[in-house]
Amino acid sequence: MHFHINPNITQAHTLPGEFYRSESIFSKVVEKIFVHSWHYAADASDLRSNISIKPITLLPGVLDEPILFTRDKNGETHCMSNVCTHRGMILIEEDSKSKIISCKYHGRCFRLNGSFKSMPGFEQAEGFPCEDDNLPHIPFAEWAGMLFTSLRPTVSFEEIIQPIQERLSFLPLDTMVFDASRSKDYYVDANWALYCDNYLEGLHIPFVHPALNANLDFENYTYEIYPYCNLQLGIGNGQADKFEIPKGHQDHGKDVYAYYYFVFPNLMLNFYTWGLSINVVMPTSHKTTLVRFRTYLYPDATTRFEDSPIDQTEMEDEWVVERVQKGIQSRMYKKGRFSPSMEQGVHHFHQLISRFMEE
Ligand code: FES
Ligand SMILES: [Fe+2]
Structure with a gap:
């Protein structure tokens, strides 16, 4: 149609x-539309308080995309998939102060920037770990104290918001x-x-x-x-x-x-x-x-x-x-x-x- x-x-x-x-x-x-658009995700101060990991589901019931916002020890914000790269377990279900993202299924661990850290039982695995074992990053933007994210943006957040910012x-x-x-x-x-x-x-x-x-x-x-x-x-x-x-x-x-x-x-x-x-x-x-x-x-x-x-x-x-x-x-x-x-x-x-x- x-x-x-x-x-x-x-x-x-x-x-x-x-x-x-x-x-x-x-x-x-x-x-x-919604896969490509920018979504309001959270208030940036959520991560500034003592929370280092914030899980979010994008458009529950519709997009249902599990996402994590994290803030590392340098104060840098990251946005990534909340799905374990081993067998697809949801990693984090509640706001957390943890300095590590660990999977409750088989113990794979990730750093707050999403990179693979450790995994038991993989000593003999070849070519492991590789890039695919890190959590995929998701584009995000911080503006006026708010966090926005988009799964596959066709336009940058800056371009969209620029007329408002200027005015x-x-x-x-x-x-x-x-x-x-x-x-x-x-x-x-x-x-x-x-x-x-x-x-x-x-x-x-x-x-x-x-x-x-x-x-x-x-x-x-x-x-x-x-x-x-x-x-x-x-x-x-x-x-x-x-x-x-x-x-x-x-x-x-x-x-x-x-x-x-x-x-x-x-x-x-x-x-x-x-x-x-x-x-x-x-x-x-x-x-x-x-x-x-x-x-x-x-x-x-x-x-x-x-x-x-x-x-x-x-x-x-x-x-x-x-x-x-x-x-x-x-x-x-x-x-x-x-x-x-x-x-x-x-x-x-x-x-x-x-x-x-x-x-
Ligand atoms: S699914 Fe996460 S460690 Fe296996
Ligand atoms: Fe109205």
Whole structure:
């Protein structure tokens, strides 16, 4: 099945209903998109405390890839497979302080950089150990206190994140601290891409989010498209909290309430004056999604966080997305059109999906 999206938004149609409904199309999405994309994996401070080994499963139930993050005695971070190179045992199941990775099956040991260290019973094995006996390394990136990884990246993390890094260079991103008490998981009965579609446009804000709408100046809400991310610039109504933006910056003089960045395919980075709310949209099947909200705060910003209507906004979004999930099952629904002025982000998302599916 082909998903061509007309690059001209004034003529384009959205992805067809089939894309969101079909289990077999979803399996292709996993192989064509999620295997190659960058995933939020963990908070970097997890490894900075006294933990030296952190196991992670990438997209549980969907990719199910067992991964290890480690930090060695020189403070260097590594990312590697969590599968023993002997007979395939899962190596580590819980955060650990150990200085060695040892397999519980037959005792093979690895160093924190993934290299083979020792193994009983292999004295007579020839050509052993060799490169294949080390744990395979997996590409990763550390940015703004977060760790990202990708199994087979087609684009570097730096290239994807560069427009965001540049635009927000006036913010002390490295001082943000992860706040577990303000982080939460949401389970949504809908296809992951419907959740993203909804995030990518402000057209629904006046209809679905009365409280948020009161903070935003809807007339001045703008969309900007970059190769692998896009930005919705939330302009405040004069009363809401706003960023202090230095002279010379392209947003100086604007009343910016929030920078809403979408990073293809499933990451949302919402920058507010108090810090960052990230939403990781994790498909758990073709019709269910886990959305992890992780909050990062600047050291002095707690009170401003309390004022923000994030939880209410999330409930309103889930309400509408779950109803679209039902509606899109209809035999009567084929596909839609885009608002040329307010759905550029959705159009961009659909174009990237179609490109990755065809590569
Ligand atoms: S599977 Fe790990 S030592 Fe055998
Ligand atoms: Fe919304």
